[in-house]
Amino acid sequence: MKIRKGIQLGALLSMVMLSASDMYGQQDPMYTHYMYNTTNINPGYSGTRGVLNVFGMYRTQWVGLDGAPQTANISIDTPLGDNGLSGGINYTNDRIGAMSENSFSVNLAYAVDLNDSYKLSFGLKGTANLLDVDYTKLDIYNPDDPKFGENINNKFNPNIGAGLFLYSDKSYLGVSVPNFLTTDRSQNEGTELMRQKMHFYLMGGYVFDLNPSLKFKPAFLVKTVSGAPVQVDLTANFLIVDKFTIGAAYRWDSSVSALAGFQVNDGLFIGYSYDADTSKLSRYNSGSHEIFLRFDLFNKYNKVSTARFF
Template identity: 50%
Template sequence: MKKIYLIVVLFVGLVSYAQQDAQYTQYMYNTMSVNPAYAGSRGVFSLSALHRSQWVGLDGAPETQTFNVNAPVSDKIGLGLSVVNDKIGPTSETFFDAMFSYSIETSRNGKLSFGIKGGLNLLNIDFDHLSRYQNEPTMIENNVNSKLSPNVGAGLYYHSDKFYVGMSVPNILETKYFDNESFSVAQEKMNFYFITGYVFDLSSSLKLKPAILTKLVSGAPLQVDVSANFTFNEKFTLGAAYRLDAAWSALAGFNINRGTMLGFAYDKEITELGNTSFNNGSFEILLRFELFNRYQKLLPPRYF
């Protein structure tokens, strides 16, 4: 049975791989990976790294690593760099992106940002690994194992001290891979994102932070993530999330100091795959580090 699931994962990886972008449970802290307009919006030099292991215990299951760095270079301009590595079965795809955002003040506390990005996508398929599970001599004989392609993206992002909302298309170009070499086709698809959230002050020491992320892509079900996090004394965060018809999640975070945050998430699948004995759920860990200078010490804390 475990091998059957492995073959299914490999088949999905080859035939429909790259239809959907990488998945995150801690999307509220990893917004720049899906929206270039977020670059520089925190007002400080910000560096973050995330690792996600999905369906732990299942051979060939997805793994994702992200690395983001961004900063404002003026009151209106923000710059960022992002690297995302997404692996499933014998396939891996790495995204290298440079981001630019331009912001305008819409109110005393609100800013609307327009963002664009450009970069390269590197797709690799390990046919030696794949050949153990299916017979595709054409691909192996041609030794086709990697493709490099350009891509661009765009987004809008509005935020105030308590509220944020954004829309984006991280990858606009729909590139096909290997369509002339074999029957297996991997194709980039446009993923449309909508994200929003708010911070409610329940007391002087307790805040509630609900958030929603919606992702739409042709050929796949609508994905909706709903989460609610409680922050205590601006130090500890605990919360829960639900991914429509897919998983329940638990989230936790700790602000080590003003500039360093550590976050964790665990997903429990509610699909048929989640009922298997060798699927131990999905795990995420996130680390964010920020640099403040003496002129920024009076900035209000940001929760997203």
């Protein structure tokens, strides 16, 4: 039986908003397939595959919990010549409870050769955020509270970010801050309801050739923001005959995941993951699902191997 909206995530959101002026831990969307959705959090990844890369993802979290997060993301990145310059764009729609946010980003990156194996890419990100909050979707204890008297429509907040991405054909290490600016996400009657703060990301992975038909890639992602616990994702994937990907992931004190992927042809890769919640919320939801498509369109500057695995 479903739990009433008022004690599900919509109510959780209400309690967050009612906490008035100290909401500093608002988290960016989370992804289980972060190793494929990299430009969303690190602009330095742009163009590193050496092709026109088109990526689309949809994530539905905590299925069965009313108002639970749902995130859709589309990104495109490509080299802009053979001089190390690359560019890209991202669009993300993130919905949770009464809130819906649309984010549009433009990425610019420049890569330099460190030696015969490694390159270092410097990336910059500019973002425009548009926030909507529909208070009619909440069960509000005091309907006359002025903080909830007027919906928020397309509240605009700009931001800037940057990232470094060190990579070779077998490994990568990245550090990034997608949003440097601390911005008030909404204000009503002079009261600050939410605030976005800097998120720091550290990610890395290495590909081991176990035999000619089997590759193994452990990877990690660490995310931290003031006012919220550090989030650590640990992932292990196997690539079989350069076609099939299977793996597992663990999000510290949050969930365990199963991952799978299939290289349909040289240009198309599809993937899916299922997260089983290990927190107290597991009593109220049946897990999270994530699906993505990645298109690699080869261009005249380079041809990336589909077996690069990230």
